[in-house]
Amino acid sequence: MLEKNIEMYFNKQIKKMGGLSRKFTSPGQRGVPDRIAILNGQVYFVELKRPGQKPRPDQLAEHRTLAKHGVKVYVLDSKYAVDVWLENLKGATF
Template sequence: MREKEIEEYLRKRVKEHGGIAYKFESPGNAGVPDRIVVFPGGRIIFVELKAPRKKPTKLQLAQHRKLTNLGCTVLVIDSKEQVDEFIKCYG
């Protein structure tokens, strides 16, 4: 399975639960998470998507730490099953 397929599945599942999964690109800030997921009630989660068994790069982990240190939730998801768990917990 490719990362793109997991990302499309995430977008679909988030939409089914009334949320939006914005593509996150920040010029000059390489390594930011792939998506900003916003659920009703103002719940915001940053999501890094990976192909199965792939890990975030050092640069991505550094960006994740910056966001986490600011009180944000950052998750790494590498399967459709993890997307389903994400929806159960946050959706």
């Protein structure tokens, strides 16, 4: 399965739940997560990958930078991972 298929699925599922999914680009800054998802008043940074694929070194460096500022990046590598992540969000309390 291609990453773009997982990304399209992610977008569809977020929209179905009433949320927003925006492509994240930051000119001049490599390795930023693919998507910013907004759901139930919360903001999430999400990196989407093909099954079994891991983030590149520049992406991991950016994830660490965001973590230093209290922000988690979720890495999802399948439709199943998207479904599990979204199901976990449904049960979360903020």
